[in-house]
Amino acid sequence: MKYKIIERDRFKVVGVKRELSCENGENLxxxxxMWADVHTDGTNDLLIKVNNGEINGVLGVCAEKRGTQVQxxxxxxxxEHTGETPEGLLNLEIPASKxxxxxxxxxxxxxxxxxxxQIYSEWFPSSHSKHAGTPDLEVYSSGDPWSPDYYSEIWIPIK
Structure with a gap:
């Protein structure tokens, strides 16, 4: 597993969200x-158009709801977007993190x-890092996401 450690100040993302259950792998x-829906309804195209931050691409942002009875x-x-939140989208601030x-x-x-x-079964148990408890990011670059050569990233906030 190839990875690097970076630090970023806080930044804002804009998009759409759904509350999902993680029980029995329902989120998987x-x-x-949800991705099929945003490709069909044009939301993905809008997100590509308004992407003006440092991260170039469309993001999957995973924000666990801690303290709830169900997972x-x-x-x-x-x-990632700087400026006013475009109509029809919500915004979320991502805290400064390593x-x-x-x-x-x-x-x-x-x-x-x-x-x-692999991150949860191999990397976390063997690293000295702990999850920072803030949202994780999946970064999807341009290109064909169904290609065997497609490149994307997972960003885990750590402490």
Whole structure:
């Protein structure tokens, strides 16, 4: 698993979100459906158009809802944006963090799900890092996300 450590000041993302259950892997089937929806309804094209921050691409933002009885998360499909929030989109501030940025190579959604599993089953147990408790990012670059050569990243906030 190739990764690098970077630091970023806080930044804003804009996009759409859904509350999803993580029980029984429900999020693993619902997230790909959400991506299909944003590609169909034009939201993905809008996000590409308003992307004007340092991160070039469309983001999947995973924000766990801690302290709830059931395991819930807000999943955002968003992009980094400076300025006013475009009509029809919501905004979320991502706190300043140190990030472990993992490379992902391969077709979606299998490649990214495999790297997520490796991060939690291999990297965290062997590293000296702890999750910072703020949102994780999936960074999707331009290109064909179903190509075996597709490149994306997972950003984990660490402390």
């Amino acid at each position: 089937t619902e997230i790909p459906k 819930l998360m807000d999943y955002w499909i968003a992009t 990030w472990a940025v993992f490379e992902v190579h391969g077709a979606m959604p299998d490649a990214i799900q495999k790297v997520w599993q």
